[in-house]
Amino acid sequence: MNDMTKAPVLIAGAGIGGLTAALSLHAAGIDAVVLESSRDIRPLGVGMNLLPHGVRELIELGLGDDLAALGVATAEHVFCDSAGERLFTEPRGKSVGYHWPQYSIHRGELQQLLLERVRERLGPDAVRTGLRLLDFTEHPDGVRVRVRDRARDTDETFEGAALIGADGLHSTVRTRLHPKEGPLSWSGQRMWRGVTVMEEPFLTGRSMVVASDGTASLVAYPIGRNRVNWVCLVRVAEPGPLPEDGAVDTADDYRAGRLDEALSHYDGWSLGWLDVHELLKRSDHILEYPMVDREPLTSWGRGRVTLLGDAAHPMYPAGANGASQAILDARVLAHELARAGDDVPAGLAAYESARLEATANVVHAGRAMERAAGPAMLNRGMLAQIMEFYRKMADSEVAELNARPSLTPAAAGRHGTP
Template sequence: MKVLVVGAGIGGLTTALQLHEAGIDVVVIDSVTELLPLGVGINLLPHATGELCELGLGAALAELAIPTAELVHLDRFGNEIWREPRGLAAGHDWPQYSLHRGELQSLLAATVRDRLGHSAIRTGMRFVQAHQDLDRVCSTIYDRTRNHTFDITTDVVVGADGLHSAVRAGQYPNETAPRWNGIRMWRGVTVSKPFLTGASMVMAGSNHTAKLVAYPISATARRQGSALINWVAEVRVPDDRESTANWNRVGRLSDVLPHYRGWHFEGIDIGELISGSERILEYPMVDRDPVRRWVFGRIALLGDAAHPMYPIGSNGGSQAILDAGVIAAELAGSADPRHGLLAYEAARLEAANAIVLANRDIPSDRVLRLVEERAPQGFERIEDVLTEDELRAIAVGYQRTSGASTSADRNRAGGVRVRTTGRGPATPTSSATSDAEPETPTPTTTLT
C-alpha cells in the first residue's frame, strides 16, 4: 500500500511516522518550498504526548518542551479564581507538553527524513485535485520550483493540509469561508522571568472583553534560568474588520496593547510582556461547521482539514495526532484501504466534532465573565464572588474541551493504539470494517 499525505504540518508528519511504523509506504508533500520553524506555542495533551512517545520521540520532546504542571485562572489584576493540576501532576500517564510549534514540526520532519529517507517529504508541491477509481487515486500536483504539473498514483490520499485544505475543497467545493466568532487573536513569544511554578499555564480576564493566555514553551530557556513565554491575546472586536484566516499576518503592537495596559500577574506586567515580542501575529478565531464525512472512497481528511476548531483546550494539534494513530492502525488492519478509512472515520469523527462544538460554548468562560461583571475592580476572596457550583463549572468546561482526564482519555477520544514489532506491519487493538462502497469514482488514465 502507498499513501500520499498532503500537508507537512503536525498532523501530516505524525501520520507519515505512524504509517511507516505500520509498514505502509508513504510520501508527504507540502506547497511551501522550505519547511521553516515558524509559529508560536502549542500544547500537547497527555494522550497526544503518549502517541509521540510511543513513536520514540519522548527524549527529544523532553529536551524541547515544558511539562505543564497546572492551569491557573486569574482576573486582570492577578487575583486567583481557580487552578487545577495538568499532565503528570493530574495523574496522567504522560506529560502535557508546551513547546514551540516550529520546533515540534522540525523534530517531526527530521524524524520522517531519518526513518523514511530525505525524499519522503517533497516541498514546493501543491495539491491540485484527485480522481479515483476502485483501485487507486490519481493526484495532480503542481511543482512550484519547476513550474510544471504532474500526476502521482497511490492507494490512498490523506488530506492533512489545514484549515484551507485543497483536499477538502475538492470534496466540499461549495463550502463557505471559515466561521468567525468575533474574537481577534494576537500571538507572540517573549523572553521573560519565570512565573508561578515555572511550568504554569495562566488564563486571565474573560472572553467577554479581553483575555490573555500565557505559558512557557522552552526547556532550554528554563535550564538557563529564564522563560520563553508564549502569549495569546484574545479580544472581542466589532464585526467591522476583515476576518480572513491568514496565519502569517503580522499584527501591530498599537492594536493589541491598549487592551492590556494595567494588567499584571506574579509581578509580570502584561503590557511589557506583549511589547517584548519581536514579532506579533494576528488572526481571527475561526472554525468550520462539523461535516458528516471525512472519507470519500480512497481519500480522507485529517486534523484541521477534517475538524478545524477554535484554539481552546489545547486541542488542535493533539486531535490531529490522535487522528494519525487511528488512520495508520485501521489501514494496517484492513485488506481494503477503503474499509480502513471508513473505520478511521467511525472511530474519530463523532469525538472530534463534539470538541469543535464544545469549544464554541465553554462553561468556564461564562464563569470568568461573571467574575469580571461582579468584581470589575478585583477581589480578595473568590468565594465572595462565585458560588461553589460556578467554580465547579470551570473545571467541567475545561475537561469538555481538553478531552483529557486520566490514562483512559485516549480510548474515550476514539484512539486506536498501534502495536508494532520493529518496523513490521501493525496490529490495531480495535478495528472495524464496512461493506459500504465509496462514492462513484472518476476514472483515471495510466500514469508513468
C-alpha cells in the same frame, strides 16, 4: 498482495498532523509520501500545547526524549483577574494523574522535529516540498494526484493507495470533497500572539496563566529556553460567518500584527508577578488573526480519500486541543489501515467512524467554552464548571487514557514507555 505495498499513501501537508501520519504509517509497515506546498519548511509560528493524549502517541513513536528536551511539562493552569488574584487552579498532565505529561512547546520546533524523524525513518525523499495540490481522481486500485511543481512551474502526477488531506485550515482536499461549504465560522474574537524572552519565570515556571478582566483575556505559558508564549483575545463582533468583503482579515497564522492595537486592551492591568505590557512589548514579532472554526462535517471523505487534523475539524484554540487531536487522527488512521489490510477504503471508513464524532465533540466543547467566557472568567464557580464541561466533552479521562491499549500495531513494538 496488500494494496498498500504497491503504492504509498499520499499525504497532502507537512504540518504536525501530516508528519505524524507519515511516522505512524511507517510504524505500521505502510509506505507514505508527504506532498507539501511550501518550498522550504521552516520553524515558523509561536507556542502551542500538547495534551497527554497527544503526548502519549508521540512517545509511542519514539519521540519521548525529544519532547522532554524541547518542551516544558505544564504543571497547572492558573485562572486569575487583571489584578493577578487567583480564581481557580487546575493541575495538568502528570500532576493530575496521567501517565504522560502535558507539554508547552514551540510549534515550529515540533514540526522540525517531526520532519527530521520522517526523513530519518522513511528516507530523504519521503517529504516532497514545493508541490501544490491541484486535484485528484480515484480509480479502482488507487488515487491519482496532480500537483504543481512551484519551482519548475510544471504539473506532476503521483499515484497512491490513498490520499490523506492534512493540508490545514484552507485545505484543497476538503474543498474538492465539500465544494459548497461557504466561509469559515468566526467567533467574533481577534487574537494577537507572540513569543517573548524572559529571564525570570513566573509562578512555578511551569504554569499556564489565563487572565481576564471580563472583556479582554491573556493566555501566557513558558515554551523552553526562557521563552514565554502569549495570546491576547478580544471580542470585537458577534459570532457568525467570517466576512468575505475584507472587513476582517483572513485567518492566517503568519499575518503581522500591530502592538498598539493589542496593548490598548490591557491598560490598567497589573498581575504583579507578570508585567503584561513588558511581555507584549518585548516580543520580536506579533501575529494577528481571527478565531475561527467550521461546522463539523457529517462525513470527511469517500473511498480512498479522507481528511485529517485542521482540514477535517478546525477548532477554536480554547482547550489547546488542535494539535493533539491531529496527532490522534494520525495514529488512528494508521491503526485502522493496518487492520484493514488490502481493503483501503474500509480502513479509511473505520478511521472516520472512530474519529468523526469524537472530534465534533471537541469542536462543540471549544465553542461552548469560548461563548461561556467573558464575565464568567471572573467567577470561581463558573470557571470550575466550564473546565469540567470541557474535560468531559473533549479531554481523555485520566483512567480511560491510562488504561487504553496502545494504537501501535503489536508487530511494530513500542518505542517508549510512560
